[in-house]
Amino acid sequence: MRAAILEKQGQPIQIVDDVEIAMPRQGEVCIKVAFCSLCHSDYSVVSGVYPVSEPIIVGHEAAGVVVSVGPGVKSLAAGDHVVINAIYPCGQCYFCQRGNFGICSYSSPGLMTHTLPDGETGLLRHGRRVLRGIGAGALAEYTIAPEASAVRIDPDIPLDVACVTGCAVRTGVGAVLNTADVEAGATVLILGCGGVGLSAIQGARLTAARIVIASDPNPTRREMALRLGATHVLDPAREDVVASTLSLTNGIGADYGFETAGIAQLIETAINAIRPGGTAVCVGAPPFEDSATIRNVVLFASQEKKLTGSLLGGAHPKFDIERLLSFWKTGRLDLESLITCKRPLSEINEAFQDLKEGKGIRTVIEISG
Known part of the structure; x- marks a missing residue:
C-alpha cells in the first residue's frame, strides 16, 4: 500500500x-x-x-x-x-x-x-x-x-x-468537559491557541464560562480565539499573563487554567494564575525531559490548589465523538x-x-x- x-x-x-x-x-x-x-x-x-x-x-x-x-x-x-x-x-x-x-x-x-x-x-x-x-x-x-x-x-x-x-477537539473540549468539569459561570485561562487550545476555548464556551482568557504570541491565533469564544486575549510576549489574569478576575485568579501548548513552563504559569482552590490542567505534550516546578509547596497546599493531567480529554470515544459531532451539527462547535x-x-x-x-x-x- x-x-x-x-x-x-x-x-x-x-x-x-x-x-x-x-x-x-x-x-x-x-x-x-x-x-x-x-x-x-x-x-x-x-x-x-x-x-x-x-x-x-x-x-x-x-x-x-x-x-x-x-x-x-x-x-x-x-x-x-x-x-x-x-x-x-x-x-x-x-x-x-x-x-x-x-x-x-x-x-x-x-x-x-x-x-x-x-x-x-x-x-x-x-x-x-x-x-x-x-x-x-x-x-x-x-x-x-x-x-x-x-x-x-x-x-x-x-x-x-x-x-x-x-485528537485535537477531543483533547481540548474533553479537558474542559471531562477532566476539569468546568461549571457555568466559571473563569478559565487557556495557555496556547493551537488546535487543542482553540478546542478548549470552545469547550469553555459550551459550559457557559463567564470569562475565557486566551494567551498566545501569534496574533492570528489570538484573533481566532476571540472568534471561537474567548472573552479576552493576551500576548505573552508583551503582557504578564499571571498579572493580567488576576486583573481580569478582580484579583482572585482563574478558576481553571489549561496548559495546551506542550510547554512545561506554562504549567507553572497556570498554577500561579489560578485562584486558591482552583485547578491547573496539563493538556499539552512537552518533550520527555522537560519538567515543571511547584516553587512553594506549602503555599500551594495551603491554598488548596489542584494540579491534574488530561490525556486525550479523558474521553470515551464512542460517547464523546458522537457528542462532539452533535455539537457541530447544531452549530455549537x-x-x-x-x-x-x-x-x-x-x-x-x-x-x-x-x-x-x-x-x-x-x-x-x-x-x-
Missing part, C-alpha cells in the same frame, strides 16, 4: 507504495483512510523529540471507511464511516472500571510503543517491521485498528471535518475553522514544515478522500 514512512528521525518522510499490511485479526478492522490531520505529537516523532528506533508511519487524527472486518467484530461492517482513536476503553482494566478511559491499561501504551496492544503492528516493508505511530499509523492508504478504536459516524458527515475530532490548510499526501514534508513554523491551525492531509 501507499504510505508516508519515516525511515530515520530528522530526515524527510518518504512516500512509498510497497508497505505490506496484514489482514484484520480477531476483533480488528481494516480502514481505508480518507483524511488525516497533523498533530504536534506527530511532529515530535518526526523531529526526534520523541525517539523511535524503527521505521514508522505517523498520523493518528484520522477518519475513513471500513473495508473489511476480522472475526468477532460485531459493531462495525464494511462501508461504515469511522473516526480513528488512538486510545479507547477495553472496559475491563482497573482504570476503565473506574471511568478513567483515557488511561486504559490495554490501549494507552500504544501511544508510546507505536504498536497494537499485543506488540504487533501489522506492517512490513522489505521484511522489516514498521511502527504504527501514535497508536494509529494513519498517514497511509489503510490502517488496521481494534474494533473499539473506530467510532462509527453518520455517512453524511464530511470525513475531512470529522477527522479533527479524533466550529470544526471547519480549525482546518486552515489541506494538502495531498505527496506534500507531507511541506505540511510538517508549516506545523514546525506555526503556520495555520490544523493541516488536513488527503489520503484517499
